Amino acid sequence: MGPKEKLEQRLFALAEEVVEATLDNLPKEIAVEVERVSVFVEAEPDAEDVAHGVGADWLGIFEGASHSFLDMPDPPRIRIWVNNLWTFAGGRERCFRREVRVTLLHEIGHYLGLDEAGVARLGLE
DSSP, rough: OHHHHHHHHHHHHHHHHHHHHHHHHSSHHHHTTTTTTEEEEESOOOOOHHHTOTTTTTTTTESSOTTTOOSSSSSOOEEEEHHHHHTTTTTTTHHHHHHHHHHHHHHHHHHTTTTHHHHHHOOOO
């Protein structure tokens, strides 16, 4: 395994740790709302994502129906992209951890029905 693969493996582990801790520490009323949301930690958006309008440098995305449309057939999901987060964090672990948490909370905000302005008002931009 080369240095790039080792770093990516480490970033996945760090991000998964932060995701778990963030979800575990949500207020109960929000935790109940996000129980049906799956969170995926991935390397980066792939070519298909980009072809469908996802920015190659995006940090994460919420996909699916918000919590007010629970009868939709596809379950909602959040995708977090570690390579983009690492670049955004300038290769600093503490900043990376913070950005994983903020990105996850930002996408949870979208699931809860907030638009970009709404999540920005919460400081999750």
